[in-house]
Amino acid sequence: MKITQKVESKVKQTLKRIGLSKKEKILVALSGGKDSTTVAYLLKKFGYDIEGIHIDLKLGRYSEKCLKAVVELCSILDIHLHIYDTKKEMGGSMCYIRTGIQSAFKGKGLKNCAICGVMKKWILNREARNLKFDKIATGHNLDDEAQTFLLNIFKGSPKLSANSGPITRNVADKKFVTRIKPLFYILENDIREYTKANELPVVYEKCPCALDSYRINIRKFMNTLPDKNKENIIKNFDKIYDKINKLKDLRIEYCKKCGEPSRGSVCRRCELIGLVK
Numbered sequence: 001m002k003i004t005q006k007v008e009s010k011v012k013q014t015l016k017r018i019g020l021s022k023k024e025k026i027l028v029a030l031s032g033g034k035d036s037t038t039v040a041y042l043l044k045k046f047g048y049d050i051e052g053i054h055i056d057l058k059l060g061r062y063s064e065k066c067l068k069a070v071v072e073l074c075s076i077l078d079i080h081l082h083i084y085d086t087k088k089e090m091g092g093s094m095c096y097i098r099t100g101i102q103s104a105f106k107g108k109g110l111k112n113c114a115i116c117g118v119m120k121k122w123i124l125n126r127e128a129r130n131l132k133f134d135k136i137a138t139g140h141n142l143d144d145e146a147q148t149f150l151l152n153i154f155k156g157s158p159k160l161s162a163n164s165g166p167i168t169r170n171v172a173d174k175k176f177v178t179r180i181k182p183l184f185y186i187l188e189n190d191i192r193e194y195t196k197a198n199e200l201p202v203v204y205e206k207c208p209c210a211l212d213s214y215r216i217n218i219r220k221f222m223n224t225l226p227d228k229n230k231e232n233i234i235k236n237f238d239k240i241y242d243k244i245n246k247l248k249d250l251r252i253e254y255c256k257k258c259g260e261p262s263r264g265s266v267c268r269r270c271e272l273i274g275l276v277k
């Protein structure tokens with residue numbers, strides 16, 4: 001089967017399973033990388049109502065290339081692009097903010113990607129809600145999800161995967177925008193081939209700050225496995241997901257500092273930011 005047909009039919013199946021409607025307004029989180037670019041391209045091709053959002057992390061040349069690719073993509077797809085400027089909104093580049101947090105948190109081993117991930121999730125939820133979107137779509141693919149699932153097992157806590165899956169479930173809170181992952185069942189290799197075959201504007205290089213050696217080692221290990229094995233990890237996840245999901249802590253509070261939905265009285269973002277103030 002040709003790559004275009006293979007990827008498109010699988011994504012269509014995933015969207016059907018998620019129950020995504022063409023009446024919903026979807027905000028696609030665009031990093032400039034191959035995965036989120038493919039999500040926007042496909043949702044537009046299938047006739048969904050989408051706009052894009054890019055968080056400009058201000059990480060020098062890398063961020064400039066990402067912004068350029070995202071602007072080009074949105075112009076090709078003829079969709080509106082929202083840009084969140086980290087320097088303007090947060091007072092510095094993500095690298096600057098992260099370094100401050102890490103030095104305040106000395107010795108606690110807070111990983112670059114973990115801090116950036118917390119900030120991005122917080123920004124995306126707030127922007128999507130304020131702009132009145134029904135869903136946020138991200139580019140997480142099968143390899144990302146299989147790695148996370150394994151990592152959580154290695155940490156001894158498969159329950160951490162309760163927030164995973166192609167759609168966030170059980171979080172019926174008016175301040176929380178549902179997130180979807182249309183590429184949840186698509187292999188990274190297939191996405192790379194798809195973007196090349198369709199000549200999409202993509203930055204293929206990795207973020208210069210992605211230095212989490214533990215995750216990199218899991219990724220390297222997983223890349224020694226045949227694709228079938230990676231697919232089987234996700235098949236396992238699907239089989240036990242309902243059980244894991246029941247273990248989830250459904251309590252949602254509102255952060256007393258920023259008002260965003262949170263698991264505790266102060267959200268993780270404010271907890272981290274509070275350290276450097």
Ligand code: AMP
Pocket residue numbers: 028029030031035036053054055056057117120137138139140
């Ligand atoms: P990552 O955690 O970097 O692998 O990114 C996972 C997903 O988050 C991507 O596929 C995008 O949908 C979204 N994302 C990552 N970085 C950005 C960014 N700078 N701006 C907007 N969305 C992003």
Ligand code: ZN
Pocket residue numbers: 255256257258259260266267268269270271
């Ligand atoms: Zn907060």
